[in-house]
Amino acid sequence: MSGDDVLLSVVTATYNVEEKIPSLISSLARQSDQKFEWVVADGGSNDSTLELVNNAASVLENVKIDSRPDCGIYDALNRAVKIAEGDYYLVVGADDELTPGAVESFRKACKESEADFVTALIDTGRNIKGVRRPGWRWLYGPFAYVSGHAVGLAIRRSLHDRFGFYSLDYHIASDQLFILRAVDGGAVVSRHDFVAGRFDPGGTSAQDLLATLMEGFRVQVTVGESPLIQFGLLGLRILKNLGRIKANLR
Incomplete structure (x- = not known):
């Protein structure tokens, strides 16, 4: 080529x-x-x-x-x-x-x-x-x-x-x-x-961070990653970004 x-x-x-x-x-x-x-x-x-x-x-x-x-x-x-x-x-x-x-x-x-x-x-x-x-x-x-x-x-x-x-x-x-x-x-x-x-980086993923984290979790589980590990990571990411998530919801 x-x-x-x-x-x-x-x-x-x-x-x-x-x-x-x-x-x-x-x-x-x-x-x-x-x-x-x-x-x-x-x-x-x-x-x-x-x-x-x-x-x-x-x-x-x-x-x-x-x-x-x-x-x-x-x-x-x-x-x-x-x-x-x-x-x-x-x-x-x-x-x-x-x-x-x-x-x-x-x-x-x-x-x-x-x-x-x-x-x-x-x-x-x-x-x-x-x-x-x-x-x-x-x-x-x-x-x-x-x-x-x-x-x-x-x-x-x-x-x-x-x-x-x-x-x-x-x-x-x-x-x-x-x-x-x-x-x-x-x-x-x-x-x-x-x-x-x-x-x-200011698109939908930034404007609705919670939805972004949830969809990322779904993708990882869908392709075969451990649901238990991914659920734990989801919880940690929500806690880490709690302030931004609350700001998105206002």
């Missing part, structure tokens, strides 16, 4: 993000390697989101847009992945940004490794996040293998033919379930030390 043979799709789920998406568009326009397609699955925005995305076609080589009501982010991502034509895809939120060399680095890493998951470092604004060490799956779940789902992970698109698409039974942690099931099924992970971009 030559470098030019590796097509990367950047997929973004949007809904009324007119204030956030210009920074993402700018970061895509600044890519040193423009051999990628941007696939936007919009949930039926009624602000200027679609106008901004359409205008991006003047500075980006390949933009695909599908706008219709959906059932949330994973419904939108499933739609985007099915529309995408890339060998690999990279999930980037409307409030995230890529570093100028991200596409070039991912394409090179995908070509050289031929792995199913190619994971890089993520700038969270507080720290540079990589794969958790030590790689204890019982403690970190998918983050024992990858830095995160958005911004820092190129995913071989054909994995969905083997392991299905993102489950709509989960609203926050469906990506975690998919990654773990793929790894259990033999998917190969390749780790790299370039910083792929900035991930905004």
